[in-house]
């Protein structure tokens with residue numbers, strides 16, 4: 435057990451400086467050739483739906499789904515070495531193949547543009563979600579998370595993440611209320627339309643913004659990207675004037691979204707953000723002229739018009755989003771303290787603590803069966819929504835987000851509730867699959883993402899093995915899908931969904947350190 439952990443750890447500490455600069459040069463030359471290269475490379479949207487040899491030697495014979503070398507969009511020597519090491523060590527050859535396909539998927543297929551300028555402040559990275567040619571703040575932070583672990587010793591990864599932080603800064607400065615963005619102008623990539631008919635305030639430029647659903651976790655994800663990078667590298671070179679202004683923007687937005695529906699004297703308050711879509715789907719637009727259902731005053735919670743599934747919130751105090759925001763604000767305050775922005779640091783920390791207290795005060799209810807549990811959404815009047823959705827942040831993921839200890843009784847009650855058919859309307863079970871889904875795809879499909887979070891929040895080896903087996907069974911294309919039909923896993927959505935692939939890789943890397951015995955032959959030869 436110790437041997438396995440040490441080996442991986444020693445790898446994580448490996449330096450790849452000269453390799454990194456070689457890779458950098460390679461990337462630049464690929465970029466120069468890109469018009470030719472792109473023409474010859476298959477569209478990954480199509481490539482991901484077909485099986486490519488060689489097949490794994492496990493019972494599922496999983497295909498090899500990485501594009502050929504010349505068609506990969508970004509490369510990191512540390513990522514390649516870790517794939518080799520994991521391939522050699524993971525016992526289950528299907529699991530090894532799924533890791534091999536998923537771990538580099540964001541680098542291979544979603545870095546649609548990277549500018550590696552000499553000055554840190556000028557680096558840029560545009561990371562698309564996969565089959566849609568736009569960048570989500572939430573997805574891109576999650577897509578990059580498994581590379582943060584290796585960034586300290588791999589310059590190519592540091593350049594990529596620093597660029598991603600800067601690109602997100604530009605988005606947050608431009609349109610802090612929006613969730614998904616077009617390629618930056620300098621990339622020369624054309625914007626696309628989301629095909630919807632939306633009326634949104636504040637108005638935005640649709641050559642910059644792909645979609646403008648206001649979701650509190652988008653802003654928390656922006657903070658998280660920098661917080662994770664700092665945590666893993668100790669590097670604060672991204673903290674410049676623009677990043678600080680973006681943090682100011684986030685704080686201003688939070689205060690706007692703490693404005694309740696009515697003032698203390700009962701008059702209706704103006705709301706900065708409104709969203710209406712011409713649609714027949716209730717989850718795609720907001721009630722009451724685009725404001726959403728009323729919320730009470732004096733809660734210290736922050737509204738979220740939409741959920742991380744991009745579905746409208748029923749009650750706008752979305753608890754997992756507030757929990758995530760509280761954690762990330764407190765982490766950002768540490769960075770601000772380090773760079774001597776004391777006043778801002780205190781403000782940000784206080785806001786984080788205030789929201790955290792609001793979650794415990796208003797977001798915890800007593801359930802007749804499960805006892806004290808976190809609600810998914812509340813309105814501050816005492817009404818609450820009991821459910822969980824697979825998308826992150828979720829209730830199931832609260833310890834992964836850093837909000838609560840996994841052993842905390844309130845969390846354990848909540849976990850039991852959201853993983854049961856009695857407690858969670860979106861816990862879906864069928865003959866072939868079971869897990870948490872959500873209204874976004876509907877009540878026939880569960881999301882593999884929820885099984886991965888289940889693994890990350892348990893210590894039970896048997897539970898972990900059963901969940902890994904189910905994820906494998908639901909990934910016949912050698913990639914992790916968005917959702918699968920619980921009665922027929924071959925019926926799935928999104929063959930190319932980079933976030934799910936990244937989360938799978940993060941889960942395997944977590945197991946490699948925390949539970950090596952479920953992956954490796956810990957007593958064996960090596």
Ligand SMILES: *[C@@H]1O[C@H](CO)[C@@H](O)[C@H](O)[C@H]1NC(C)=O
Nearest residue numbers: 661664665666667668768836
């Ligand atoms: C990174 O996070 C860990 C765990 O939360 C913490 O103990 C550590 O102090 C952090 N490191 C930095 C540089 O912030």
Ligand SMILES: *[C@@H]1O[C@H](CO)[C@@H](O)[C@H](O)[C@H]1NC(C)=O
Nearest residue numbers: 697698699730731732733734
């Ligand atoms: C709500 O907060 C206001 C100050 O913002 C205070 O005057 C009022 O008493 C509070 N109401 C309750 C019920 O706590």
Ligand SMILES: *[C@@H]1O[C@H](CO)[C@@H](O)[C@H](O)[C@H]1NC(C)=O
Nearest residue numbers: 794838839841842843844845
């Ligand atoms: C759960 O965590 C909260 C917040 O830290 C704490 O107040 C509470 O006592 C904890 N509950 C248990 C049972 O440990």
